[in-house]
Amino acid sequence: MKELFKKNKDTLITLGIVTGAYIVIEILLKAGALSSLFKGLLVPLCAYIILAVSLNLTVGILGELSLGHAGFMCIGAFTSAFFSKITVGVINPGWLRFVFAILIGFFFAGLFGFLIGMPVLRLKGDYLAIVTLAFGEIIKNIINVLYIGRDSKGLHFSIKDSVSLGLEEDGQMLINGAQGITGTPKDSTFTAGFILIMITLVIILNFIKSREGRAVMAIRDNVIAAESVGINVTKYKLLAFSLSAALAGVAGVLYSHNLNSLMATTKNFGYNMSIMILVFVVLGGIGSIRGSVISAIILTLLPELLRGLSTYRMLIYAIVLIAMMLFNWAPSARAFRERMVAKLPFFKKKSAEKEV
């Protein structure tokens, strides 16, 4: 038991932090101490944490740059919302339908990750950044011109307008171009978000500590050496990238089932979102999963907490960004942190092991 704890110490600490934060927020919620604005931020926050952690798998563990993480989130959001909308009332109870929706978001986002990664990750050189950037924008634009409706004759598709669907009078719009999907069942809750964060963390942290995760990190550290010991570079790059995309899809499911009206805009699924997630990852420490969680929490909540200080808000935000960067990346700060950690009896001896 003790040995089990020691071996998984890093994982358990990370899961503990998330559980602690969840309990504190739940207590505050029960006590009615949170503003409605703050409450409204909880589910998106869970989605951002999942996005940051999953992007870190690509950026920190695989060592490839992706600028289209929001694109995979978008795939997960729309495929799952579409599914939930057509099965609401068909699949009962609601939580079961939501579980299916999550699996669908996971699967389709992962599939797109695989299809994009397959040609791009074979190439030597940094082509992934540019291709994912284009992918994110293209997906968003396609959804904005996509019309799907349903009537007694079945499903109708168009990429022109809603009229050309030729729906019968009692027909139902499912995806309405730029207006997206309305009336997705609101299945996402803060607790569901918490559970999905925990599952994501377990998947990623256990993956990193497996034979395949080591192969991925070996490729990151030295491709030629990895090949020389028989590691199939393309296979493991694809595996890590597809898993990262699939989990971004799960974040999309959480996000879309929290909204009455789901639209693909620059703000939620575009370039801005991809960059924001990348900022979380970079400031939390590339390759540090725990860092991604913490930085996503701080950087999402901070602007809201500072709202009262309207004039100085952005200034303080900027100072926090800089402070986090210094804390995480300055060599002296890193050495200081490692010394501090080494002092805790709990961490003795193993401090040199990479925290993940």
Add this chain to the structure above:
Amino acid sequence: MALINTLLEVNHLSISFGGLRAVDDLNLSIKKGELYGLIGPNGAGKTTAFNLLTGVYKPNEGIIRLDGKNITGLKTIEINKAGIARTFQNIRLFKDLTVLDNVKVGLHNLYSYSTLSAVLRLPSYRKVEKQMDKRAMELLEVFGLAESAHLKASQLPYGKQRKLEIARALATEPKLLLLDEPAAGMNPQETQELMSTITFIRDKFNLTILLIEHDMKLVAGICERLTVLNFGRVLAEGSTSEVLKNPEVITAYLGE
């Protein structure tokens, strides 16, 4: 037809970079269990020959046979699976992984469990990981690296990094081990230790070893036969004592 006790048979191997014939008509025949040296001045084409043998470069001409099997033109990972492992002149470790994990990456193709059993920490994951840990620690012990198992590879001193590269290569259970200047940067005492380690692993793991080295004490001390390269071409070959007495070889080295 190669003799049954020949492990590596190289015929007419050549590669050019632009106008430069970096390796020009190389022939090699190395017997099973042999400790064979490849020497020559800087830029002679020794590392390039290793890169050809391991599929990093495809030869313009020539055939490479390992244990009778034609491996010319195969990919690096297939060549590793066929039984060749190597170290690098410029150390290439997985620097952010622990020393232990570096060796466990070398064990990658010899052990297996599914992604799902890893993510769910099923018994098969635990069992196989335990076996991998045990095997990796055995290999680290051979090189006196067991105490450093949990350090990051980049935290090791230079000499130990070279040893770790050998341990990682051995983890893949090769028939033929290629060492590219294993003693570079080591002091005389470390070199002495390395010499006994190399002969020790050759016997313990039933290896055939082909090594590139500039340290003539090491070469004279442990290599049974040598091939000397100069400007990509074979200058001399034969038993170590004969080759090192060869006037042409002496001139090539002094003229460097």
